Amino acid sequence: MTAPLLTTDGVSATYGDFQALFDITLQVHPGEIVTLIGANGAGKTTTLRVISGLVRPKSGTVCFLGEDISKIPPDEIVERGVSHVPEARQLFPYMSVEENLALGAYIGRARPKLKETMDEQFDFFPRLKERRKQLAGTLSGGEQQMVAIARALMAQPKLLLLDEPSLGLAPKVVEEVFEKIRQVGNSGVTVLLVEQNVVDGLSISDRGYVVENGVITLQGKAKELLANEHVRAAYLGL
Amino acid sequence: MERFFSALQAILNGVLTGSLYALIGMGMALIFGVMRIVNFAHGAFMMVGMYVTYLLFQGAGLNPYFGFIGSAMFLFLLGYLFYRGLLKPIRGRSDFMQILLTLGFGLILTDGIQLLFGADYHQINLPLLGKNLRLGSQISLNAPWLISFGIALMLGALLYFFVMHTMLGRAARAIAQNRYAAPLMGINVDRVQALSFGIGVAAAGVAGGLLLPVFYLYPTVGDQFTLKAFVMVVLGGMGSIQGAAMAGLVLGVVENLTSLYWGNEWALAVDFVIFLSVLSLRPSGIFGSQRV
Numbered sequence: 001m002t003a004p005l006l007t008t009d010g011v012s013a014t015y016g017d018f019q020a021l022f023d024i025t026l027q028v029h030p031g032e033i034v035t036l037i038g039a040n041g042a043g044k045t046t047t048l049r050v051i052s053g054l055v056r057p058k059s060g061t062v063c064f065l066g067e068d069i070s071k072i073p074p075d076e077i078v079e080r081g082v083s084h085v086p087e088a089r090q091l092f093p094y095m096s097v098e099e100n101l102a103l104g105a106y107i108g109r110a111r112p113k114l115k116e117t118m119d120e121q122f123d124f125f126p127r128l129k130e131r132r133k134q135l136a137g138t139l140s141g142g143e144q145q146m147v148a149i150a151r152a153l154m155a156q157p158k159l160l161l162l163d164e165p166s167l168g169l170a171p172k173v174v175e176e177v178f179e180k181i182r183q184v185g186n187s188g189v190t191v192l193l194v195e196q197n198v199v200d201g202l203s204i205s206d207r208g209y210v211v212e213n214g215v216i217t218l219q220g221k222a223k224e225l226l227a228n229e230h231v232r233a234a235y236l237g238l
Numbered sequence: 239m240e241r242f243f244s245a246l247q248a249i250l251n252g253v254l255t256g257s258l259y260a261l262i263g264m265g266m267a268l269i270f271g272v273m274r275i276v277n278f279a280h281g282a283f284m285m286v287g288m289y290v291t292y293l294l295f296q297g298a299g300l301n302p303y304f305g306f307i308g309s310a311m312f313l314f315l316l317g318y319l320f321y322r323g324l325l326k327p328i329r330g331r332s333d334f335m336q337i338l339l340t341l342g343f344g345l346i347l348t349d350g351i352q353l354l355f356g357a358d359y360h361q362i363n364l365p366l367l368g369k370n371l372r373l374g375s376q377i378s379l380n381a382p383w384l385i386s387f388g389i390a391l392m393l394g395a396l397l398y399f400f401v402m403h404t405m406l407g408r409a410a411r412a413i414a415q416n417r418y419a420a421p422l423m424g425i426n427v428d429r430v431q432a433l434s435f436g437i438g439v440a441a442a443g444v445a446g447g448l449l450l451p452v453f454y455l456y457p458t459v460g461d462q463f464t465l466k467a468f469v470m471v472v473l474g475g476m477g478s479i480q481g482a483a484m485a486g487l488v489l490g491v492v493e494n495l496t497s498l499y500w501g502n503e504w505a506l507a508v509d510f511v512i513f514l515s516v517l518s519l520r521p522s523g524i525f526g527s528q529r530v
Contacts, residue, residue, distance in 0.1 A: 052422065078424035090419035092412050103412050106405065107424035155424065 003066070005030045005190050006051065006082075006159055011060035011070075012214075013050050020046040021214045024060070028159065028192050033185040035193045035201040035222065037235060038211035044194040045087055047211070048161045051192070052084035053077045064159065079107045083157035087164045087194075089148040093137030097128055100136050100147050104154025113156070121150040125180070142173035149180065159190045166197045178204050198235040202226050243376035248494040254383040256490020257390040258445045262463055263470030263482035264397055265441030271414040271477030272434040275325070275336050279344030280467045281460030283439045286347055287313050287446030288455050289355065295362055295450070302362065303385060306447025310440045317439030321432040344464065352457040360455040367451065386448040393444055394483055397437070401479055410434045414477055442467075462506065469513040475523030484525050 004027040013021040021043045028034045036044045049055040051062055053074035062070040069077055078084075083104075092100050101121060105114040122129035125146045131139060136147055145165055152160055162181065166174040174197065182204045185191050195201030202208050202222040210218035210231060218228065225231050232238040262284060269277045277283075287309040294305040320343065328335050369381035401407035409430045413420045421427055442463075453459070470489060474481025492512065493505040500508075516524055 054421070073426070074421040075424045075426045078422065084422045086419060086422060090416055090422075092415040092419065094415055095408075095411065099408060102405075103408060103423045103425075106409060111405070151423075 002030055004028060004063075005065065006192065007061075007063045008047070008051065009061045009063070011047070011050055011057045011062065013046055013055055013057050015046075019058075019214060021050070021057075024050075024211075024214075024216060026209055026216065026219070028190055030158075030190055031185075031188065032207060033181070033191040033193065033205045035195055035205040035208045036211050037195055037198045037201060037208055037225075037231075039235075040196065042211045043214040044211050045163055046214075048084060048086075048163050048192070048194055051077075052082055052161060054084075075107075078155055078157075079109060081156075081158035082161065083152035083155045083159070084161040085148045085152045085163060085165065088167060089144045091136040091144055091147055091151075093135065095136055096133050097136055097139070097147055098132045100151050101128075101154050104151035107155055110155045114154075117154050117156060121153060124153075124183075125150050141169050142176065145169065145173075145177055146180070149177075149184070153184070153189070157189060159192065160184065162191060162193045164194055164196065166195065166200060174200060198231070199226070244498060245495070247377055248498040249491050250377065250379060251383070252491030252494035253487060254379065254387045254490070255494065256487035257387045257394070258448055258486075259466060259470065259490050260394055260483040260486030261390050261397075261441050261445040261448075262467045263474065263486040264394060264479045265438035265445075266467040267438075267471050267474055267477055267479045267482035268397075268401065268410070268434055268441070269438035270471050271479070272410045273325075273431055274333075275340065276468060276471070277435075277438070278337060278341040278464055278468075279320075279347060280340075280439070280442055281462065281464030282344035282347040283313055283317065283460070284442040284446040284449075284463050285457065285460030286316070286351065287443030288450050288453070288459065289351055290443070291447035291450045292360060292362065292455055302364070302447055302450045303389065305450075306389070306444050309443040309447040313443030314436040314440040316436075318432050318436035320439075321435040325435070326428060326432070344460075348457050348460070355457070357457055361453075362450060364451050380452070382451040386452065389448055390445070393441070397441060398480060398483070400437075406430065406433065465506075466509060469509055472513060473516055473524055475525050478523070478525065481523055481525035485523075 006028040008024050008026050011021055011024040012019065024047055036047060038044050046055060050057050053072065057070050061068050064080060064082060101118050102114060105111050105117060127143060128146055128150060131143065136144065165177050165181065169177065178200050181191060193201055202225055205222040208222050208225045209216050266277055266280050269275060290309040290312050291302050291305040294300040294308050295302055324339060328339060364382065366381050370378040371381060371384060372378045401410060409425045412423060412425060413427055413430060466489060470482045470485040473485035489509060492508060496505045496508045
């Protein structure tokens with residue numbers, strides 16, 4: 001197997017006195033779609049926040065392309081090729097769709113190609129093209145999620161972190177969003193996904209990790225996890 | 239007819255005054271929008287701008303209509319360093335500490351200037367000062383005010399363009415609208431905030447330079463402008479720079495009309511009646527709630 005694109009090695013993280021992560025070790029290989037599943041508050045979001053530099057790990061390292069990124073600031077991590085689509089979209093509500101996308105290409109590496117990448121994103125998300133002048137805060141939930149993904153792709157990342165993209169969306173829209181994520185993965189972008197929607201998340205993934213109370217308790221191929229007794233009982237109610 | 243012209247004259251004078259208020263308010267709104275900080279040193283920064291322009295005039299004979307550029311550059315630097323050196327270390331602490339810090343720094347500026355240059359009133363005499371542009375037989379506009387108005391209008395438009403249409407301005411608005419998401423775009427939040435603070439304070443410095451030909455200069459001259467700038471930020475919708483600019487014009491006109499009908503001493507009081515009414519009846523401001 002090729003060298004991993006991302007490795008977290010023994011990462012722990014705390015919020016004040018509360019320890020959110022214990023010894024999280026995971027790998028993501030180039031071209032994979034990997035999903036972290038787990039209950040609310042299990043530490044999935046914190047794991048993504050450690051990778052993108054928003055939370056500093058208390059111990060352990062985060063390696064991206066073979067270099068330790070656990071001590072560099074979030075804006076430089078974006079520059080190196082990691083884009084993070086945060087939970088609940090976090091758009092710039094009083095800016096148009098176009099301006100949100102333009103901000104995605106803020107970093108020096110992406111800025112000169114802003115026009116081309118924006119056209120690419122509008123081809124990929126035709127609905128956003130129709131709404132390009134509309135304020136992001138006035139879009140539907142599904143459209144906002146598309147903007148959040150397109151905005152992250154504007155930075156031309158090697159690794160895309162996606163936090164609960166299905167949150168608060170109607171089932172039909174969820175399907176649409178996951179289809180887009182699958183296509184992003186097929187286009188060569190590596191994806192690390194966090195989902196409570198276990199079936200949809202794992203069904204587009206190559207591999208998965210189960211996070212419980214800040215610890216990785218299970219890992220394996222997505223198909224195996226979907227068939228696993230514990231996963232079926234705890235997350236699928238079967 | 240007489241009454242109509244005196245009112246019209248007051249309104250026009252108000253627009254001229256208001257254009258300088260607008261610059262001051264836009265600077266304060268930019269800082270408030272991007273940092274959620276009420277810069278209680280804003281008027282003191284403006285006062286420093288007046289002294290810089292004054293010294294350039296007295297020392298080098300530089301006309302204030304060019305000297306304001308020096309004032310803007312000096313204040314940009316001062317604001318940038320103030321953010322880096324003092325404000326940044328206490329970011330994330332309570333609002334109260336940030337209020338005390340800006341308030342305290344304003345006092346240091348005011349008293350520092352008093353220590354260096356004394357508390358005397360100064361005024362510069364430009365030959366332009368007595369010149370007026372006559373419109374018909376009833377209306378006349380004072381030349382230095384008109385020039386200041388023209389420059390303020392240009393720079394206000396430039397500042398607006400900068401904030402709305404450049405990548406750096408966009409980054410500043412991104413921070414204002416969603417501080418959590420901004421670093422995920424690769425925005426170096428500290429750098430953009432330091433630059434925004436510098437630019438916001440430089441706008442006050444420009445206004446100070448432009449006020450010099452038509453105003454008395456003394457160390458506490460900025461105090462009333464801090465309060466006015468705060469009023470403008472609230473009227474304009476808490477961080478909207480176009481809102482603050484509009485509010486500046488409104489304030490200028492209202493003050494001049496108040497002076498005309500009730501007397502000069504009521505002008506500031508009326509500002510605060512408007513301020514309190516808006517704050518209690520329409521806290522999102524009178525020009526909508528859209529932020530920076």
